[in-house]
């Protein structure tokens with residue numbers, strides 16, 4: 001029996017805590033207003049032969065640095081490196097919700113996309129082509145209703161495939177405008193040299209181009225000041241150069 005970590009990410013109010021409670025038997029607070037989960041809650045569940053540590057992250061619209069919640073969710077995914085990041089989406093607002101999924105996929109391919117509230121989507125006549133979405137995103141996709149307990153076993157099977165490495169992800173890679181891609185290409189070797197292969201260098205380069213000081217501070221805190229400011233001051237230089 002192996003033990004894996006699964007982080008629950010998603011926009012506010014998409015049912016992360018409802019799913020977390022269903023799986024772990026815990027009672028993380030849920031409700032229909034935004035921003036309830038302010039600290040990460042942890043609980044365990046088992047599926048088939050494996051145990052999973054579930055981590056309920058705060059709801060966020062992005063992994064930029066607009067709020068403490070976004071920084072907490074971002075730092076968890078980057079530095080704790082869960083075996084699986086489960087991105088919980090609201091089936092009734094997929095277009096808006098997919099933005100966060102794309103951001104997660106820029107950081108890690110060890111992800112499962114969970115489309116929740118399919119009971120509500122059904123009522124609205126929304127038909128979701130799971131196969132097409134999964135093919136496009138390059139990671140497993142499951143449709144569930146956490147409240148009505150629909151689709152949970154299939155979701156757990158997908159989590160297992162990613163956790164155990166039996167699913168080979170090909171996470172969608174966004175190609176940006178030429179100007180941004182050139183900036184990434186210029187920064188990438190320096191970022192790779194500074195942070196090593198453990199961290200998502202392309203994504204970090206992208207955030208540094210955007211002047212994300214909070215990410216830089218987190219990198220420094222998590223990797224140690226000496227590594228990151230390094231002999232050449234590589235990453236700091238990247239930030240100032242691109243403002």
Ligand SMILES: Nc1nc2c(ncn2[C@@H]2O[C@H](COP(=O)(O)OP(=O)(O)OP(=O)(O)O)[C@@H](O)[C@H]2O)c(=O)[nH]1
Nearest residue numbers: 013014015016017018030031035037059145146147
């Ligand atoms: N109809 C329906 N409602 C759901 C479902 N899952 C969750 N909900 C409801 O959606 C609301 C939000 O659920 P939460 O679990 O608190 O959402 P959350 O993603 O943890 O929210 P934050 O912690 O703010 O990010 C609650 O009223 C839930 O009962 C579902 O599958 N169907």
Ligand SMILES: [Mg+2]
Nearest residue numbers: 016017036037
């Ligand atoms: Mg919650």
